[in-house]
Amino acid sequence: GTKPVSPTNPARHIPWPARPCAGPGETCQVSDFLQPKSFLKTCRGASSDPGEGDRRVVFLFQRIYYLSLEFYMGRTLQNTMINLGLQNACDEAIYQLGLDMEELEEIEEDAGLGNGGLGRLAACFLDSMATLGLAAYGYGIRYEYGIFNQKIRDGWQVEEADDWLRHGNPWEKARPEYMLPVHFYGRVEHTAAGAKWVDTQVVLALPYDTPVPGYMNNTVNTMRLWSARAPNDFNLRDFNVGDYIQAVLDRNLAENISRVLYPNDNVSRDGGVDVLGVFQAACSAWMGIAVAIQLNDTHPAMAIPELMRIFVDIEKLPWNKAWDITKRTFAYTNHTVLPEALERWPVDLVEKLLPRHLQIIYEINQRHLDHIASLFPNDVDRLRRMSLIEEGGTKRINMAHLCIVGSHAVNGVAKIHSEIVKTQVFKDFAALEPEKFQNKTNGITPRRWLLLCNPGLAELIAEKIGEDYVRDLSQLTKLHEFVDDDLFIREVAKVKQENKAKFALYLEKEYKVKINPSSMFDVHVKRIHEYKRQLMNCLHIVTMYNRIRRDPAKLFVPRTVIIGGKAAPGYHMAKMIIKLINTVAQVVNNDPVVGSKLKVIFLENYRVSLAEKVIPATDLSEQISTAGTEASGTGNMKFMLNGALTIGTMDGANVEMAEEAGEENLFIFGMRVEDVTELDREGYNAQEYYDRLPELKQAIDQIKSGFFSPNEPDLFKDVVNMLFHHDRFKVFADYEAYVKCQEKVSELYLNSKAWTKMVIRNIAAAGKFSSDRTIKEYARDIWHVEPSDLKIPPPNE
Template structure:
């Protein structure tokens, strides 16, 4: 039996053209067994499945190391401009399959494990997700790292190595219950600790002023940052970049008085408080929570990272001059720092502190370097999501940085008055220091002032930040503002997660689409090819059957694979309007019960996502969805025509199963609230059709595929704004639409919570009396669009053609395209990157690798 066809055209069954060499199966088996014996100290008789996974991970790691060393050597030799991507979140998911895919190892490893009597897919499932992110922002950072390595950019990701990532979600009696994500409990084979680069980070203390006016931050509490490096391999090019994550370590010194008075245990235990900085990821998405620990996390990231960046700059060929004092004038020519949202915004005053207080530069020179170095990506216009740190908190934790922010603000206000003389209202609006109530620092404003480029993440979002959030700043510096529409890596989100579709596409248009997603346009010529459309639907059917088996196995719910898989997966938030989806389910439930003999397209509505633990309304929405599902799924009249599934613990590895199986993607946020979205792109790339508002990247998706291939509904941004100004009265919509009123009354009267009829009263009151995100205003048009969806699904040929045209139009939404635009327009580097010599040669031999390590040791400072 052929193991490749037997395992459903495994993820690596597609031959990887242009990848290094045909891997030697015998050598992989030998290496696997060597690691099982000598690394894990096990034999086949006592080894567990996790031991086999770890042996496989170490085997793949061996193939990474020489590429990793050689890439860093090459960057040292060429000394290109380096890109530093600073993010509090990197939602990487699993590493094994992605690494095998990018290195072209999957086929050989699949065959090797088959000969050893093991199943690759079973070992892949053992790996824990690296869930160091809340949602889109962290997953975008992960996609960007993949694209930067694939394009050959000398790039580094910098973040925090949280002991506990985004919480594990359990659903108990319909409610979300959070459990800690102890993702490191079995170790992490994909990282390398670098204790030799331990760096001090300071907190608290006070500021001393010398007679010459120089400032010094003294009497601080010191915590050390220890880096852990994860290799980030490019696809098919032998490049291997680095993601460096910092963990907090307490100083080695003990409190001598405590030690001598017999309080040794207390002295040791006090170390835990210092190390709490990297203990846990804050689980809030699109919410700002001003806690001291969060501020310390943000500063911990930027302080350690900037020390590392400056050390690397000084150790580079350019920085290693005979001058006693490093010449920083070329710093912006060699360093580009991208701030992923405002979380790393303290990097701006921190770089100023280092340049002025430590390196001795004049303020004007340091500020010029700072602005030319930093660029800022805005991810939201929701006011509750914008960071505003209380002055009192900054004064206590980072007194010198508060002084620097005041100095930045003073000089900035002078510039504003130069351009707009006498306009004190404008000065009040634009000041970094907000005086209303408790004094706060607006961190988004700090990012705009301290960066040379500011970008939104979809065209409509970028226009909104110019006309709304940063209107005054746009009037002052229109040249700073840009758009960079988000993208996703086609390696993970098609090649890896959907091998059957990848194989079908490759058979028709070749393999170049993996690194040039615009090549998918070549599929448009097949839109009337009935044989191809049948093959396309056959692939979708196979993916749906596989996912239906997973749902049955994991959630104990049987679903019909021939029903429409209607899916909405994302963080639970009122603006994303999972409640509107829920209203559709209730409406459709009522329609089926009222007319059981009617023509109803069978649907399985799946909703998944995590709510921030402190977000009461979001958690109540999860309870409502599950309560509605319980009623719908147990109704004998409704039967299989409508099912509801809550996809518990939505995460990257589950997303890889969801997107290939989806028929319909719900992207239904209120127009003007979703910055971009990237889940919408993943659905599109995998052939799901979209029902959505003209919000975020939906607008550009619609342009690419044509409006006829998308189910568009709802108010536009301008209509939302106009309705808000006119005075939105949701009760009027409630009273004039009978179906809507019936749904809301059922929620209010306990139809889905008979044991506690008042349980969902708050949801009813909120929608009928307030409805901030205008669900009721869009309900009628949403129901119209859903009827169009059902009609299209019943026409198999039409649906297949629309699905094909969605895939074909996905090219724009590759993160490769996004990163090329960042490189060209913001970072000032060649968007095609730098190429390692002989990219298709075999990996280094053990002897050559040893020599490479020795050579790298001589260039330790540049690591």
């Protein structure tokens, strides 16, 4: 028969390796977690000889390891109830106990183990991989402190530690039985038997497993996060000379590896210690199992030389064979085109921390450059551009180059981004191996980003097209039939209004600002960064404020502008942008001439659980990055699915959203990528726009003169100076088009029916942006596995 060993417990660990079949009809259990049924092969004979066809153990699966230094999971309780189909039963049980489920859900801490989009994408992917029945693990680091809690004090961002584990974490299980030694420092000896890495300092890696349930399919995958632990004999030489206290304190040096998440988003970091949680995943590839390892950006890049070390130094494979397996094992996802965000690790740091890995990287680089030189003799400049090691000044390892050379597939995360990766950022590599470069447009899980956060809309859609769309979001196209259905239009508008009323109450309670729930909710939530252009939004707020004051009697469509996001602690300009927004908000919100026509809220401590509140209540989604700078975006998809209209540039996934919904159903404005390139060629002159546009001039003069900060007139001189002389993202160049596009937005908002019809068209076109679709593409084109719909049989089957 083919009954798995433990059908009632799909997360049970079955020791590896499985023994060969003993006789005809016997099942060989070779799974390690996950849906055993799809991993079994009934043997027809007693032999395990590879030459005897299917009369041996046959592996019917491939394990996927998704390596990411960030998993921005948010809360788990409600998501788990939904995926297990238990939410209604749990709600009823809690109600019978006289408790409130929403209050209980609010008590749970966000697992904020990510900075923004990259970490949240990893969380969506885990949900989709489990829902699709893929044998996939998420591997990362169990940070004791997640992304900092942001407090706004006197308009400034202040960071507080996110002690998310202070009450424990009921969702995880420590697995000390799988604890592994990870080596650092030491030196390398070259012997007749090969290289030996000796005199190392050992840090123990303790795994914690968190279940990741698929949606209604009896599949539970695993997210394994690693925590650093010092071994008991750590620095005991100090104890032997009487300094016991110092010996204990020094343990912190090892355990600091997993202490805190680096709070940088799209900013390079010198990463040596970030390699921890990836080592075991690399080790697993040498288990006789087909394994795919996906690198979520360059942060876990050291897994490549680590796997080579295992093959060459420990398993004694010839270099060429080891390199062939390594390349076929790894694939690399690139998440940014910003030069400052592409990681470059100092050679000195790696040499000190991981001396054997540096030698292996040098060997990889030498063989790589020899190959380039054989194809392009005497092209020294090309060799310099394509080298893994950047010379001049501080020698650094280009981690993106390491990932490209060490992987069999490289993908961007939206069509336009993948094209820029191929034609600009890594064009030499793409010219050499064009077949290696792919596109995998990002997606979001409809379970969290519709069922969980917007149950009213989810239920309304299910009434019209059935519930299957939750697994197959492409079915949303059926909603096109109801675009002219007056009843459906009213119902969609009603759900949105209910969500807005609920969020308005939340804002009034938290921010003590009276919100007009029928005003347009204009929302811009994401990390604070110059390229995302929160500054342009701020200039539009000042422009609207000036228009109201100039002619208070003139018709003005009321707006509540909501901006939220965290700035990296060391990012001065991003912190100044937050201060400017809050300073402008203070003036606007307290001006009696403006009244309820315009309110500005800066959302404090924007995070996953707050996104779940604001996104369903949003009318207008701001996606206004300079064309060619946002790799994809996933917030744009969440807003689209939840019935917000997009104002945005032709950048990232906005391009594909416009393709799916029709450009006429989004508010597209501003320069395209080719326009930005042309402007760079001509030379961008901010003064020219300032002189030509009176409203822009007025707004800048007010900021510069201290109109919004009378007690500190020079407070924003750095911001103004940047806008005139160092603005790589060309805010002034798109200002006029942006303001005019916002006028069209207001005009349409006055016509509730026309607005809602456009909303329905957007929701109907959102099916492409499911992470299920994205993961199917990864599975087919990169990992070469087929998603399985097989379910584990219940216990008595």
